[in-house]
Amino acid sequence: MLVGVLAVQGAIAEHVQALEKAGASALKVENRQALERVDALVIPGGESTTIGRLIGEYGLYTAIRKRAAAGMPIMGTCAGLILLAKEGDKDVQRTNQKLLGLMDTRIARNAFGGQRESFEAMLEIPVIGRKKFRGVFIRAPTIEKAGEGVEVISRFEDRIVAARQGSLLALSFHPELTADTRLHKYFLGMI
Amino acid sequence: MPNTKHGTQGLKRGFAKMVKNGVIMDVTTPEQAKLAEKAGAVAVMALEKVPADIRAAGGVARMADPAIVGKIVRAVTIPVMAKARIGHLAEAQVLETCGVDMIDESEVLTPVDEEHIDKAKFTIPFVCGARNLGEALRRISEGAAMIRTKGEPGTGDVAEAVRHMKLMNKQIAALKGKGAAFLKKKAKEYRVSVRLVKEVARLQRLPVVNFAAGGIATPADAALMMQLGADGVFVGSGIFKSNNPQKMAKAIVEATMNYNQPEVVARVSRNLGEAMKGTEAKKLQESDKMQARSS
Numbered sequence: 265m266l267v268g269v270l271a272v273q274g275a276i277a278e279h280v281q282a283l284e285k286a287g288a289s290a291l292k293v294e295n296r297q298a299l300e301r302v303d304a305l306v307i308p309g310g311e312s313t314t315i316g317r318l319i320g321e322y323g324l325y326t327a328i329r330k331r332a333a334a335g336m337p338i339m340g341t342c343a344g345l346i347l348l349a350k351e352g353d354k355d356v357q358r359t360n361q362k363l364l365g366l367m368d369t370r371i372a373r374n375a376f377g378g379q380r381e382s383f384e385a386m387l388e389i390p391v392i393g394r395k396k397f398r399g400v401f402i403r404a405p406t407i408e409k410a411g412e413g414v415e416v417i418s419r420f421e422d423r424i425v426a427a428r429q430g431s432l433l434a435l436s437f438h439p440e441l442t443a444d445t446r447l448h449k450y451f452l453g454m455i
Numbered sequence: 456m457p458n459t460k461h462g463t464q465g466l467k468r469g470f471a472k473m474v475k476n477g478v479i480m481d482v483t484t485p486e487q488a489k490l491a492e493k494a495g496a497v498a499v500m501a502l503e504k505v506p507a508d509i510r511a512a513g514g515v516a517r518m519a520d521p522a523i524v525g526k527i528v529r530a531v532t533i534p535v536m537a538k539a540r541i542g543h544l545a546e547a548q549v550l551e552t553c554g555v556d557m558i559d560e561s562e563v564l565t566p567v568d569e570e571h572i573d574k575a576k577f578t579i580p581f582v583c584g585a586r587n588l589g590e591a592l593r594r595i596s597e598g599a600a601m602i603r604t605k606g607e608p609g610t611g612d613v614a615e616a617v618r619h620m621k622l623m624n625k626q627i628a629a630l631k632g633k634g635a636a637f638l639k640k641k642a643k644e645y646r647v648s649v650r651l652v653k654e655v656a657r658l659q660r661l662p663v664v665n666f667a668a669g670g671i672a673t674p675a676d677a678a679l680m681m682q683l684g685a686d687g688v689f690v691g692s693g694i695f696k697s698n699n700p701q702k703m704a705k706a707i708v709e710a711t712m713n714y715n716q717p718e719v720v721a722r723v724s725r726n727l728g729e730a731m732k733g734t735e736a737k738k739l740q741e742s743d744k745m746q747a748r749s750s
Contacts, residue, residue: 273476273497273712275469309473311497311533318495318712342473355532359492373532379556379579382466383459402469403534403556441469 265455268293268302270328272318274310274343278440286448296327304337304455307344309402309438312373315343316361325362332366337431339451345434346371346405353408367429368411375406375423375436387437389418389426392446399425399437406436428454467580467600470557471664474498474534474687478677478708479666481505481691483523485530491694494704498534500689501527501555506563506609506745507692507731516564518546524553536582541749542568551579557601558582560594562748563608563691571749574598584668586619588626589645590750592655595663596647602661604685605746606669609692611733613676615746616669620683623665630656660684669746672697672730674710674723681714698728 269279271292283290283306293299305328307315319325332338340348346356349363351370356363376383382403386396399420407424410416417433418426425436431454439447460466477497482488488499503519504512518539528535534556539546547558558581560572574581575598584605585591591602604623606616630641630652638656642649654662667680668689677688688711690704697703706723713719741747 271476275472275475277475278472311474311477313492313533314477314495314497314708318709321709359532378528378554379466379470379534380551380554381461382470383461384463384466385459400465400469402466402473438469441465441472 265289265304265452266291266302267452267455268299268305270305270307270315270319270324270344272310272315272324274308274315275438275440276308279306279308279341282440282445282448283452286445286452288448288452293324296323299324299327299331302336304339304451305331306451307338307340307347308440309342309344312343312346313359313361316347316363320362325364329364329366332364332432335431337433337451337454338366339433339435341435341438341440342402342404345407345436346373348432348434349407351409367427367432367434368414369407369427369429369434370409371405372408373405374403376401376404379403385420387418387420387425389447391417392450397439397444397446398442400441401425401437404436407434462578464600468663470534470580471582471601475664476712477687478704478711479536479687479689480694480704481689482527483695485526487695487700488527488531488535490701491704492531492533494701495708496533496704497687498536498556499527499531500559500691501535501537505692505695507611507696508609509563510609510743510745516540518543518550518564521549521553524550524555528554538564539572540564541566542570542572544572547572547577547581551577555579560599562605562745566748569749571597582666584746585623586746587622588655589647591623591661591665592645592647592651595661596651599663601664601666603666603668603689606667606671607736607739608669608745610670610736610739611672611693611696611731612736613670613672613679615736616667616671616680617683619669619746620667620680620685624684627655627659627661631659632656670733670736671707672733673727674706674720677707677711678714678720681711687711692731696731703727703730
């Protein structure tokens with residue numbers, strides 16, 4: 265099984281390491297040719313405006329949407345959660361940010377505030393077991409609204425911070441920054 | 456919020472990881488900040504003057520007016536950083552209250568103390584400059600969550616950034632596979648813990664994100680620094696002192712992300728207009744070098 269990590273900008277190496285630790289082979293996806301080779305894709309954390317702008321310029325935007333339509337599993341963390349969404353907030357509109365529009369979700373950017381408000385918290389995520397998961401939230405977005413086909417996997421203080429829709433998984437926080445590989449393993453189980 | 460932790464080392468170093476492979480641009484107005492955001496910057500550095508103008512103006516260089524910093528924070532959704540003087544605890548505190556995401560304890564401003572700020576005490580992360588491995592490790596010991604080369608700010612001459620990055624790489628490589636006695640000797644020389652030196656020896660890189668800064672003025676400069684192992688680049692005066700800031704900003708972003716593809720760097724470098732004029736760093740008087748302002 266070969267899992268790609270979208271290698272435009274952000275915490276790319278960290279996801280490669282986490283995937284390998286979880287038992288998969290990982291490939292940095294910098295272009296369409298690499299995208300064709302992978303069985304699944306991780307869209308890592310980084311700056312969603314930057315990543316969004318650059319995937320548009322390298323033809324990856326259309327290629328990712330095509331693969332997703334054909335059923336390729338995608339996990340988006342932080343910036344990735346934003347890019348997967350159908351609908352953004354006013355910041356997304358103001359900056360003319362183009363989203364992949366794959367999940368029936370409306371997101372809020374920097375939902376908790378800036379870096380001063382960034383936090384770690386123990387989360388309940390029943391699909392990966394009873395032991396709580398350490399969520400690392402860095403200028404994190406949340407899912408404000410989820411459509412009917414979206415399964416909410418975890419909430420933090422009533423806000424949706426993890427959700428799944430078919431073969432798509434979106435997380436507000438950064439599992440790649442912890443040693444806990446349960447969410448990466450859960451994603452590998454979706455392939 | 457109950458059961459939550461703020462300002463942990465993981466959150467600070469994690470923040471820096473999110474800007475990897477990106478370009479952080481110096482800006483002095485909300486309009487410039489928006490232009491940088493649109494060009495694909497991963498963050499902006501809010502300043503009153505870019506380093507080239509600080510150099511030209513002379514006198515004591517201090518943190519920016521909190522009103523300017525606040526306006527820039529409100530203008531963009533990407534992270535905003537700001538510079539405090541080396542050792543100036545109170546400036547750093549003021550910037551934290553302004554809502555900036557990271558503080559640059561910077562030699563571009565006039566230092567107030569030989570000792571650096573105790574950065575571990577802050578909720579938000581710090582980035583600090585370094586010319587060599589010893590400086591980098593001392594800053595990390597003080598709590599820096601990110602390192603950048605000092606280079607020679609405001610010159611448009613990348614030579615010093617190249618020198619600092621190569622020296623750091625060489626010093627890290629020299630630790631590889633060495634025994635405990637050697638690492639202990641190095642820890643003493645660098646005035647840091649043996650544990651930190653051992654970690655660097657094992658990782659064969661700094662344990663924090665390491666950017667290039669100081670004199671980067673063209674897309675090819677950015678590509679060069681990335682090839683030398685930088686995790687990303689800071690561009691100070693290089694963008695808004697060029698002929699066509701919008702085009703230059705976008706070109707440096709693309710060159711940084713495709714640093715190992717000369718054909719992309721060539722394409723984005725075409726018809727950029729004039730880069731900043733600059734000053735040859737070697738020709739500066741020793742007393743005019745910002746990089747020598749701390750160790």
